[in-house]
Amino acid sequence: MGRSFSFGYGDFEDKAVYRQVLDTVRAAAVKEQLRHSRYAVVGSRVPGFYGCMVDELRFRREIGPEIVYYSLASMLHDAKRQSAGRVEARRKEITENYPVRIDPSMLEKNIRIELALRDYAEREGVDALTLKCWPELQELYHCAALSE
Numbered sequence: 527m528g529r530s531f532s533f534g535y536g537d538f539e540d541k542a543v544y545r546q547v548l549d550t551v552r553a554a555a556v557k558e559q560l561r562h563s564r565y566a567v568v569g570s571r572v573p574g575f576y577g578c579m580v581d582e583l584r585f586r587r588e589i590g591p592e593i594v595y596y597s598l599a600s601m602l603h604d605a606k607r608q609s610a611g612r613v614e615a616r617r618k619e620i621t622e623n624y625p626v627r628i629d630p631s632m633l634e635k636n637i638r639i640e641l642a643l644r645d646y647a648e649r650e651g652v653d654a655l656t657l658k659c660w661p662e663l664q665e666l667y668h669c670a671a672l673s674e
Contacts, residue, residue, distance in 0.1 A: 560590035564651055568643065569598035569658025596646050598662055604642035613637050635669040
């Protein structure tokens with residue numbers, strides 16, 4: 527039928543058999559969860575990173591998540607539109623909890639990017655995303671994206 531399978535053989539009270547069955551059930555649960563996931567690509571592939579390409583239809587068929595796209599231009603537009611109060615609240619939260627050694631203007635830009643990405647993810651039901659961090663981000667927004 528073109529399907530791979532595995533099986534366990536032994537007494538169910540055998541801990542090794544029990545672990546194998548439990549692992550199979552957990553894997554099935556993860557696969558079901560992935561089937562309902564959405565992953566976002568912000569921007570596109572960075573020049574030269576050809577190994578990062580994905581066959582979307584095969585990815586969806588074999589792993590499950592849908593891939594959606596958020597343009598870098600839209601993300602930057604949304605980042606610039608973040609309210610000063612929201613940005614300041616996030617800046618305060620970060621600086622009170624982490625040692626920050628970054629230029630304040632770069633921190634603000636990164637907070638704006640973070641908030642725009644969080645808003646997009648919530649609005650579109652996105653579970654994970656990847657961001658094309660160069661070269662356009664540096665050229666258009668004059669910063670490099672940081673990560674948590």
